[in-house]
Amino acid sequence: MENNRNYFIAIALSVLIVLAWQFLYMNPRMEAQQRAEEARQALQGDASQTASPESPGAQGTGKSSGNLPGGTAATQAPVTRDQALARSQRVQIETPALIGSINLNGARFDDLKLREYHETVDDKSPIITLFSPSETADGYFTELGYIPNASIGAAPSINTQWTVASGDKLTQQTPVTLSYTNEKGVTFTRTISIDDHYMLTVADRIENKTGAAVTLTPYGRVIRNTKPATPAVWVIHEGFIGVMGESGSLSENTYANIEKEQYTHEKATTGWFGITDKYWAASIVPPQTLPYVARFSHFTTGQASYQADYKGDDLTIQPGQSTELKNLVFAGAKEVPLISRYETDFAIPQFNRLIDWGWFYFITKPMFQLMDFFFRHVGNFGVAILLTTVVIKALFFPLASKQYASMANMKRMQPKMEELKAKHGDDRMALQQAMMALYKEEKINPIAGCWPILLQIPVFFALYKVIYVTIEMRHAPFFGWIQDLSAPDPTSLFNLFGLLPYDVPHFLMIGVWPLIMGVTMFVQMKMNPTPPDPTQAMIFTWMPVVFTFMLSSFPAGLVIYWAWNNTLSVTQQAIIMKRHGAKVELFDNLKGLFKRKPAESK
Structure with a gap:
């Protein structure tokens, strides 16, 4: 006995x-962090100056990945969210689960709110804000673009001004088509559609109407200016996440780890990656047949920022020919049945690991x-x-x-x-x-x-x-x-x-x-x-x-x-x-x- x-x-x-x-240890730390965040938000409310444009050449922790854009450069005080939204032309987004807009400058998803979730248990409290423009203190957005070479001239990137070819509002029933033609006659047509929840489909068609072959490199990135206000506890992972490559192994990196050293995954042709919070996430599913290299980085030039991105292999388009690429962008709440459905419907490998089931996932x-x-x-x-x-x-x-x-x-x-x-x-x-x-x-x-x-x-x-x-x-x-x-x-x-x-x-x-x-x-x-x-x-x-x-x-x-x-x-x-x-x-x-x-x- x-x-x-x-x-x-x-x-x-x-x-x-x-x-x-x-x-x-953890509870006092969380309380202190929350008080600091409340003080920071109080100061942010007084900010009214403008922010400088982004720097495509900003360098992060470790070596940069070619000419892939990285970070934001904010040498002045950030603007408020409403001021930032008023600065650019936009296409509205409205579904049963999301409300927001697409920034035509860069075709960015930088304005999203979750209609079904509130900040507190009071249904009259504000709904959750997921994405905000880069000029704000809490900038958080997803961007898809191309790195050009000399043969193609300009290509859609961080400051490209797209025009609306069709559709005045992105809804579950009505996609939106954007277009951009560069100085050499290469035309980019981007069709954006959305389901009833949080999955965006971005289909690009690139037409080479010049007399010579052109080459360009696709990229995509999820970037945020700040870490979550409340630090993660040991029971859950928050930060960078992805399943990349045929092995299907999960890659998880905390903000602190990436601040010390950049993470680069070996070349892959399948998978997904992004940034996850306790309840929300933003991720990109690159074209599943195009080889790419994924990277998790921390940039300190100007506005400190955290970035999960990919860079695909070079694409060469012959004269008179065209090519098509399709990216998926998830931005929303990590609802278990919905994440499982996306994994099946879009054939996204192990997308359910976006939810941190832990070591005992076979029980959890x-x-x-x-x-x-x-x-x-x-x-x-x-x-x-x-x-x-x-x-x-x-x-x-x-x-x-x-x-x-x-x-x-x-x-x-x-x-x-x-x-x-x-x-x-x-x-x-x-x-x-x-x-x-x-x-x-x-x-x-x-x-x-x-x-x-x-x-x-x-x-x-x-x-x-x-x-x-x-x-x-x-x-x-x-x-x-x-x-x-x-x-x-x-x-x-x-x-x-x-x-x-x-x-x-x-x-x-x-x-x-x-x-x-x-x-x-x-x-x-x-x-x-x-x-x-x-x-x-x-x-x-x-x-x-x-x-x-x-x-x-x-x-x-x-x-x-x-x-x-x-x-x-x-x-x-x-x-x-x-x-x-x-x-x-x-x-x-x-x-x-x-x-x-x-x-x-x-």
Whole structure:
């Protein structure tokens, strides 16, 4: 029994270290970053000066990739978003999911808002802004163009002024066609179409009407001026991402890594790349038959910026001939069913990896699919979490049954173990041999009770990933005061759950659900006999209190899961232990808390 408890303590302390790191390091860091961002936005509101044009030759960290444009040069204060949008001619974009415009200067996608998502749980709050013009402090855009050589003259690039050939608004039903003819007579026709969500198709036709062959090089880039205001935590990747080449391996690079060293992927003919945030992403799918080299860079000339780009092989077009290229641009929310559909419909290799399922993706993704199945039937993700927990408990029931049966047998053998300890005294070798013989005789595996817990740890972290990462959980309500399962419980014991008119520090935000979780964990601990070792007894007594404080900053959905899982475990343990004739210690342990120790005789 003592060895068994040591395993439990080791597991609990390991989880405790992870939680402490999140609570003591990451949460204060996120709060500080958020305050800094609020101050920066306040200063940005006063900016009114203009920005200088972009520099196609800006150099980033590492070596540049030919003449590929890189970064922006902003030597003056950035302008506001409205000022930047008013500077250029634009074609409007309007779909059920997106609203924005295409900048005809460079044919850029630099103005996109997500109509279905708001900044807060309040439906009256502003909708999410994804793309903004490069002149703004939060510039973020996607651009497709060509690098010319001497034979072709000018080619569509960062400052090319396109004209509208057809279509006055880009909608799901109406594509837009742009055109540009350079000084030598080479004509570029760009047809842009969009689906009902976030996938843009950009089809270019290049006609060589000159009397000589022309050569040019296609490129595409996703570029943003700033990193996300809230730094990423360890559980999710934010930054550069892509699956490039036949191997299908995922490439992930953080902003910090690219600030130190540029990343260049070997030449590939398939794949995709881009920049991902927690819930949103922008990516380019280059022509899947044209060899290209992808690059992740950080540019510091003028306005610091981060860029994911590709450069294709040279294209030569003979006189009187034409060629066609098609790029896909994804810009929007990382909705799980939608991303999976794009992967299938557009044959994009492993596009589902745009969502960070983590190391346990073989558990995480099926778990989300199960929760999504329940959600589509009950209409509440909180209830879906409860039902998913029941399914998980049912799947682990055989292991749990063995765990509690082993604990019951260990309790039944406790008198014999005490006899062996009294018999062998301080001869630890003889005691161990005698106990092993007893285990063998009674067919008891002393560590059998640990395996179910070890196997459930990946399940716990997989559920954490699902709740923290998937956009479906963002602003998903439960009941009552829980209006966002992906955010912590907003109530606090220390202002009587909002009855007292003052705010409490973040580390004292111990809400109702963390308290419920702590109580259920305390009851679960009291289901077992009090450890004879005082240190172990103290750890088991205080562990629910520590976990209550630690999990108070975790998403409410995860805390609800843990509380409900504890409740099911208590019920399950009581039934199984009674079936094996073992005493359930809960009520005796609870009574012992209120009994006063007899006074010592004088």
